[in-house]
Amino acid sequence: MKLNGLFICRRRVAGWLLIFGMAGTLAAQRSFNIVLSLTNQNGVTLLWPVQSATPAGDLVLLPQYQVWRSSDLATWTALGAPLSGALHQSLSLTDSNAAPSFYRVQSIIDQEYAALDSATLDSGQLSGSDFFGAELFGASLSQTSLNGANFSAADLGNATLTQADLSEANLFDVEASGAAFDNATMAGVDARFGDFNSASFFSVDLSHSDFSSAILSSANLDFSQFKGMALDSTTVMDAKPMMIWQIVNQGLPAASLNGQDLSSAVLDGGNLNGASLVDANFAFSELEATDLRGANLTGANLEFVDFTGTLVNASTKLDAEPLLIWQIINQGAAGENLDNQNLSFAFLELANLNGAKLLNANLDESDLTGADIRGANFTGANMTRVSLQGSILNSATVLDSKSFLVWQILNQGGAGLSLVGSNLSSVFLLGANLSGANLSNTVCTSSELFQANLKGANLSRANFSGADLSSATLVGANLTLANLQSADLIGATLLNARTNGANFNGVTFGHTTMPDGSVRNF
C-alpha cells in the first residue's frame, strides 16, 4: 500500500527499528577494539585505533577519547585529558597505576556549533554526540544512532533523519522545520520549544517524548506513536494529530467524533469507549487494543485497519465488512466459508485462514503478509496486488498461477529467473529480488515494484505502464523497447541501463538516477 508516497508496511517498519535500534547511553560509545598490555612497571597500556563514527564515504567524524579508570566499576576517574588522533592512527595511554583496575575508553563526539550543513552522516554511530547549536541544515543522518545526542539549538532544518535512533536525544529549541524523521525512534526525546514546522514524523515512535511549547504545525505525524508524549498548552499541533494524541493519552470516551479524520493513526491502546464515530475515517490506522466498546462506527471507513486486539463488545456498532475483518484477525477464520466475501483493502497480516474457503472473494489490495493460507481455496478470488510476503501455503492451497508465481518470487527469490512473456500485471512485488531475471516481453502493468531489485534484468519489450518502480534498482537493466508509460520512477536508479526505444511518456521522475548518472527531478 502506498500512501502519500510512503509505503505502509507496519510489520516491516517494526523490523527495521529492531535492526537499527541502539541502547541509549549518556556518552558516545563507538565500537572499536582496545588492546591492553602490562608494562614493566606494573602499569597498563591501552591501545586503540582512531576511527570515524561514520561509514566510509560519509563525512569523517573523529571522536576524542577519554580513558577512565575504576577500582569498583562504580566510581570512575578520568586519566588525563581527552585524546585526539588522525584517522586510523593508534592511540595509546599508559597508566602507571599498579593496582588492579577497570578501564574504559569513552569516545566523545563534540560538535557544538559545528558547521555541518548538508553533511552526510548516514548510518553513523553518534550516540551521545553533542551537536548543540550545530548547523545541520539539509544534513543526512539516516539510520544513524543518535540516542542521547544533544541537538539543542541546532539547525536541523530540512535534514533527513529517517530511521535514525534519537531516543532520549535532546532536541530542546531545535530548528527542524521541514526535517524528515520518518521511521525514526524518538522515544523519550526532549523536544521542548523545538520548531518542527512541516517536519515529517511518519511512523515515528514519539512515546514518552516531551514536545511542550514545540511547533508541530503542518507536520506529518501519520502512524506516529504518541503514547506518553508530553504536550502543553503552547504546543502547536494540527487538529488531527492533536485529536489522536488525546485519544491515546487522555482518551475521548463518549466523544462525538462523527466524520472525523482519524486515518493513518496509531491509536493503539486509545480510549474511544462509547464514542460516536459515525462516518469517521480510520483508513490505515492501527487500533490494537483500542477500546471501541460501545462505540458507534456506522459508516466509518475502516479500510486497512489493524484490528489486532481491538476491544469491541455487543454495543459496538460496526458495519458487516469491518466486523468480519475484526473477527478474522482476532478470532481466526480457519475452515470458515468466506466465499464471495469482500475482503478488499483488508489488513489480514498473520491471519489464520487455514483451510478457509475464499471462492470468488474480493481480496483486492489486501495484506496477507504472514497469513496462514494453507489449504485455503482462492479459486476465482480477486487477488489484485495482494501481499503474499511471508504467507504460509501448502500444496492444498488453491491459488491462480499468477499469484503463485508472485508468491514464489517474493518468498523464494526471483534472481536469474526466466519469466519471458509472463503476466505479472497488477501484482504486489514490493522489494522483490529479480536481479538478472529475464523479464523480456512480460506484462507488469500497474504492478507494485517499489524497491524491487531489477539489477541487470532483461526487461526488453516488457510492459511496465502504470507500474510503481519507485526506489527500484534498475542498474544495468535492459529496457530496450520497454514500455514505461506513466510509470513511477521516483527514486529509482537506472544507471547504465539500456533504454533504446523505451517509452518514457508520462513517467514520473524525482531524484531518479538516469542511465548516464544524471539525476532527473521532473
Place this chain on the structure above:
Amino acid sequence: MHKVAVSALLARLLGCDLLLTLVFLGLSVRCPAAITMTNFFNWETAPVHPVALSPDGTRLAVCNLPDDRLELFDVSSNVPVSLGSVMVGLDPVSVRFRTATELWVANAISGSISVVDLPTLRAFTTLATSNQPSDIIFAGSPSLAYVSCGQPNLVQVFNPANLQWTTNLAIDGNRPRAMAASPDGSKVYVAIFESGNASTVVGSGISPLDNLPRPEPVTFPNAPSQGLDPPPNQGTNFMPPINPLTLSNAPPRAGLIVKKNGAGRWMDDNQGDWTEFIRGANAALTGRLPGWDLPDHDVAIINTTNFAVGYATGLMNICMAVAVNPVSGQIAVAGTDALNQIRFQPVLDGIFVRVNLALVDPSSLTNNIVDLNPHLTYAAPQTTAAQQALSIGDPRDMVWSADGSRGYVTGMGSDNLVILDTQGNRLGQINTGSGPAGVALNDSRGLLYVYNRFDSSISVVDTAQQSVTATIPLFNPTPAIITAGRPFLYNTHLTSGLGQASCASCHVDGRVDRLAWDLGDPTDVMNVIDSTYNVIAPLPVITNNFHPMKGPMTTLTLQDIIGHEPFHWRGDREGIEQFNLTFTNLQGMAEGLNATEMQEFKSFLGTIGFAPNPFRQFDNSLSTNLALPGQFATGRGALPGGAPLGHGNAQAGLAAFLDETGDACIVCHTLPTGLGTDMRFTINHWVQLPLSANNSHHAALVQIPRSSNLPFKIPQLRNLFDKMGMDLGQTNSRSGFGLMHDGSVDSLPRFLQDSFGITDDQETADMVAFLFSFSGSGLPAGSLTDPNDSPGLRSLDTPAGAGAQITINNPAEVPLIDSMISLAGATSNRVDLVVKGFESGLPRGWLLSPASGLFQSDRSSETETPDALRALAAVGSEQTYTLVTAGSGERIGIDRDADGYFDRDELDYGFDPANPLSLPTNTPPRLGGVGNVAALKGLLLAEMFTATDSDIPAQSLTFSLGGNSPFGAAINPTNGLFTWIPSGPPGPITNSITVIVTDNGMPPLSASATFRVIAQDVSLSSLKVKTNSTTLTWNSVPGFAYQLQYKNELTDTNWINLGPSTHSIGNSISQTDTNLSANGARFYRIVATP
C-alpha cells in the same frame, strides 16, 4: 488689445507678472518661477563639518548645503563679507582648508570631493569617492587626505599632492562620519555615527513564510525571564501595571532588548542577566555563537603612519561630532545615547535619550561620559521653561579653543551652543540661529562662526560677550514647505518637555538610530482594526487586533512615508496625525501640535526622499554582476557558512522576485517601494481604495503564520542595505539589530533562506543584489488585472546617476560626459545635466536641453553644442559636469534663485542671481511729493526732492531737471536739492519746472514731476502816516518771513529791525511804527527771507 488682455490673464494664471518691458531687453519672456519641490529634491542630508576657517583666520568657508555651493567670506573684520560662492556637488556637508588657498569639499549625494581654489573661486578638480563622503581630514606626514564614506563604512585616503586615491581603510562600524586629527597628525579619529550602544535583541529570528514563529527564547524556563513573555519590568510586577481591560488578551510573544553593562554582562531592564544566552554556553539558544559580542566601536583611530585602525568603544549610540583638545590631545565626542533597553513608553516619557559628551584619553582610550544637560534630573517628562531653554539637543559640531580651555558644541536641535570646560562642565550657552550644525573658531578675534543649517545663515558669536553679534544670511533655496515643517522633527525645545529630545532623536536626520525600542504601553487598550485597514492574504479577513504591549520594534525611517500610510511596523497608526500622542506621551510635550503645525510637519516629511542607490548602475539599471561585500553564505548552499557570498545578478533577482510561482515576493511587496498594495482586488481587477481621513492611504497589512497571524504592515524594501551590520554567525557584530520588526534577523541571506527555503548560493546572491538595488524606481509596473501583481504606490527616490560629477580642464572627449549627455538627453530622463565653468574669465553655467541637445547657458540668448562647450575647458577654466535630479537642473545650473531669469543675464544687468526678488525687470523710481512753490524774486529757492525705488539690490538714483527749467535753476543729482533764485520784471512770474529722477537699472527708468514756481516781488501796497505813527502794508508771500527795518538817516551805518520778523500767512502784512524819530522822518525797508 485683445492680445494684451489675454497675456495679462495668462500672467495672472501663472501667478506672475508679465512685464512687457522685458521684450526690448532682448530677454525671453518667462514666468518668474519659485523654488518648490519640483526643482528641489530633499534628501534631508545633515552637515558634518560645514564651516572652516583659513589658517590665517581671514577667510571663512561655509557649505551652503541646500544651494550645493561653497560660500566664501572675508572675515578679516568683525562682520563677514561675502567673497562669492562656487558650486561644488550635491549636498556639500564638509569643508576643510588644505592650504590657505585650497579647500576640499565633501559632497554627500554626489559622492565626490570638490577641490576649490579660493582666490579664483573655482572648483578645479573633482575626486570621485565611495558612497556618502562625509568628512575630510588632512593628516600625517606626508599629509594625506582622509575621507570618511558613510554607506560602505570606509575611510578613503587620497594623496593631495597628485590628487590620486591611495587606499581604502575598512571601518568596523556603521556610518563613519565626523573626523578630527590628533595635534601631531599621527592619528585620525573617525566618529562612527550609527555606532550602536551595545544593546541587542533576544529574539527568535524568522521562520518560513507559512510557518509559525520560532519559539522566543524569552519563554524558555531556564531563561532569566523564567519563561514569562513578556517578563515583568520591575521585580515581579509591571510598571506601569497592565490595564485590566487587556488581561484577557495575552500580549504577543516577543523578544527582549538587553544591553551590555560596564562589567560586560548583558542585562535586561529588570536586572535579568542574559549573558549566558548572548555569549555564554547557551548562546545558541538565541542564535548566536559562544563569545558573541558587540564591540560597540564608536571612534575609529587611524594610525597615519601605517594605516592601522583601532577603536574607542562604549561611548554612546550616535556619535555626531568629534574634536581633539589641541593641548591635551583628549578626544571629545558629542552625540546622543538611547535608553532603548528600558521598556514601555510611559517609563521612557521625556527621558529616552541623553545628550552626552565622551572624553577619551588618546593613550589609554579610557573614557569619561558627561551629560551635556547637567541641569536635567530626568525625574519627570517635563521641566520649567527656564530649565528647558538651557538644554542642548542633537549636537552636531564641536571646536576647542587654541589653549584647550574651552569647548563649544552646537545643538542643531536646540538652536544654541554650549560652552564647556576641559572636563565637559557647562560654562554657558548661547542661542544661535536655527539649526546650528557647524562651528569654527577664530581664537585671536574671540569669534565663533556658526552655520545654521535650517535658516541658512551664519551667526557670528562673540565668545567674550557670549552673544551673537551679527547674522549673515546665505542664499537658501529650500522651499518653504520644508522650512515650515522641519522644526517639528528636530527642534528639541519646541517638541520635548525637557528640551533635549525630538523625533529626530531616534529618527536621526529623518532616518534611523539602528536600534529597537519596546514602546508598548501596558496601560493602553487593544486597538481594534476596522475595515479601513487594507488587510490582504486572505482578503480582507481580520482576525487579530493590536495589543498595546507590542514588543521590540526597530526604528523606521521617515524617508518617503507620507502617502504610504498606515504607519509603524504593525500599521497601527492610520496617519501621521496619530503621532501627536508621541509628542506628548514620549517626548514630554505639554501639548501636541495644532492642526496647522501637524500639517506643516506632514508636508515637510513628505519631501524627504531616498538618495541615489549606490548599488544601481550609472544609468539606474540593475547590475548583473554586483559585488556584495559583507554578505556571507549561511552554509546551506555549496559555499561554507561564513564564506563571502560572491557577486549577485540583480536582474535575475528581480526575475525571481516577480516569479509568481511559489512564495512570490511580488504578491505582497509591490514595486517600486516594496509596500503592500493600496488597492483591493474586486472580481477581476484592482480597485484603488479611497483615501481616508487626512488623505491617508491604505498600504496593505498581512496576517501570516510566521508573525503569529498578527497583523503587520508589509514593509517597504528601499533601505535594506542600511540595515546590514548585525552578524550572528561571527563572534563580533557591528549592530545589535538587523532585519524584521524586532531586528532579530541578522542578514539578508539568512532572511531569504529561512523565509523562503532558498539554499542555492547564487540564487541567494541574486536576490540580495536585487534587494540592495531596490530603491531608485524604474522597476516593472504591476498590472490592474493580475491579482498577484498589483500596481504599487509611487516612490520618492532618486536615480542612481544623480549627483555624478566630473571636472575637465581640456576639450578632450570624455566617455563619462557622453554617458551623462545620453542619460540626461533621453526622452524619459530622470536627471538633468548641468555644467559649471568659465568663459572669458567669467564663471558660467549651462544646462543640457534634452529637446535640442544643446547646452543652454546662463545667458538666455546663448547655447552651445557639447563639443563647443567642452572646447572652453582649460586649465584655469575647468568645467564640472554634474547630473542632478530632473527638474532641478535649471535652478542649479543657470538660474540659482529660480526667478525665471538666468544668472548671467541678471549679473549682466546688475541684478542678484541669488535673490528671487532681484529681477531684471527694473521698476521705475518714485518721486516724493512735489507741489507748487511760491518764491520771491532774488531770493534763493531751495527745495529737497526725494525719491524711492523698490528694486533689489538698491539702485542709485540721479536727479535732473527738465528742459523747461529757467536759467539758473539747478538740482543736485545725488540728493535732489533744487536751487534757484527767481528774477525778472516786476510782477508775479510763474515758471513750470520738471524734476526727473532716474535709476541705474537696465534700462534706466525715470520718474518726473513738474511743479510751478511763482516768483513775486516785495511791493509796498500802502503807507499811512499819522502824527505819531506810520503804518506800512505790503504784499507778502505765505511762508516767507518779513523783517521791517529802518534808518533815521540814510547815512546811518546799520538798518535797525523794527520789531520781530513776521511770517506771512496771508498775502499782505501790515506793520505800524509808533516810535518816530524827532524829526519825524524815517527810512524803511522790508527784508524777506525764506
